[in-house]
Amino acid sequence: MNTEKSSERFYTKRFFLIVIALYLLLRLPLNVWIPLLDPSEARYAQICKNMAETGNYLEPQFIYDGELTVFEGKPPLAFQMGAISCRLFGVAKFAVRFPAFLSALLIVCMTYYTARRLRNEKTAIFASLFCVSTIVFYLYAGLCMTDMVLAATVIGMIDSYILFVSEEPGRRKKFYSLGLFVFAGLGMIAKGPVALVMAGLPIFFYILLNRRWRELGQIAWFYGIPLFAVITVPWYWMITQKHPDFLEYFFVNENFKRFLFKDYGDKFGVGRESFRGMAVIWFFLANIPNLVLIFLTFHRNKAAEKPAVPLLSDPLTALPLFGFVTVTLFWSLTSRVLITYLLPTIPCFCLFLAVRLNEQGWFERTGFMAYLRYSSLLFAFVLAGGFIAAVPVSVRYTTELAEPIYRQIETIRSQTPELQNSPIYFNRVTPFSANFHCPEWVVNHGPEKAAVSLENSKNAFFIVREKDQRRDPVEIDRPLLFQSGKWSVYAPERKKLIISD
DSSP states (O other), rough: HHHHHHHHHHHHHHHHHHHHHHHHHHHHHHHHHOOOOHHHHHHHHHHHHHHHHHHHOOOOOOEEETEEEEEEEOHHHHHHHHHHHHHHOOOEEEHHHHHHHHHHHHHHHHHHHHHHHHSSSHHHHHHHHHHTTTTHHHHHTTSSSSSHHHHHHHHHHHHHHHHHSSOOSHHHHHHHHHHHHHHHHHHTTTOOOOHHHHHHHHHHHHHHTTTGGGGGGSSSSHHHHHHHHHHHHHHHHHHHHTTTTHHIIIIIITTTTTTTTSOOTTTTOOOOOOOHHHHHHHHHHTHHHHHGGGGGGGGGTTSSSSOOOOTTTHHHHHHHHHHHHHHHHTTTTSSSGGGGTTTTTTHHHHHHHHHHHHHGGGGGGGGHHHHOOOOHHOOOHHHHHHHHHHHHHHHHTTTTTTHHHHHHHHHHHHHHHHTTOOEEESSSSOOOOOOOOTTTOOOOOOOHHHHHHHHHHSSSSSOOOOHHHHOOOOOOOEEEEEEETEEEEOOOOOOOOOOOO
């Protein structure tokens, strides 16, 4: 009995908030340490950098196939946030990754606020803790990708509607309905209509099954629609003035054809193919840590003082449930889906899980709290063991990343007078990370044969990746300066050098 009481005292509000804060703050040093991941993250980082340096916040631009190209695959919100971060902190990995961290923090805060307002402190704390301890959520809280920003807008719309339907008629109810329009507008300039679909599906099914059509009349349409238009229309109108074909490519190819055809006319490379329904597997992988607790929600709690709220009529359970189910099924329509597309399902699932555990009285059981205490200790050991086991895999993967070679080339250039002005030339194709870290050194070019790259790089450092050399072998008669992972760096042609160890 004393053990149970001490366990209950151990799990205080302060303890959980400190744990959540540590989870989030420990993510920031990793944003500095982990190299930029080619191709997607480095490409987006390059777009953020270009915006910050040129002041052109209208057009997302990056070097593609050796030329400066407007990236028409996504709207600019995430890139604009990254550019502003670069202006505040300087151009660096930390800066371009900071918007994802802020978006993750916003998701956690919205989850906490929604559960706290409509239930209680314990539910809010556990929903937040479940969220930040999910490995996929934690990983993408620190990568320069658009998906966490998109997830924040989707969760903002869902949570706004949960609060709207749970509030009595009045100013606060109107205020929450305006939040729906604000996040909808931000979603449109974060990734386009897919944001409206991912948030709209759970809201539609909740209204349909509970026949709450009349409640739509209480939404602040008069102020909300102009607010949505003010956020959304200016960028789409301005980008269309400069690029008249943008609307057709973005809305037809990127947001319609990609769900129907494998070859949908992608301008920026072929995405990873899997199979239709892969999103279901991604959902389970994304929510693995919390799936082990879901069996508890099916157990009846006879000791509960009040019966659980019906699953599909309570907005705090129904909307998150419809959220992670409909988003998963929606992405199952396409074979070109990444696990990042399932990020909005994580806070939905965590909120649903915490509310159901609360409704069934599990958080009032000191024995359950003791179980969580020991299971969290076990989870810490499992997590540590997982990191140790992942070291060989991660080391092998990071050898494919080009970032370390830029620092070594910089050292050689500074210590070797005859190489101070030598550019760098990549075999076959230039990685996106090169134009983020050292654009002034890079000779940009599109895909080409290895023999062409070798011929064009006579006065430059020639950089070759091991797998590219196997795929398209070429004899390199130049001094090998150093090797970094699976990359080899050769001196410019006819340079007789003495490189100190």
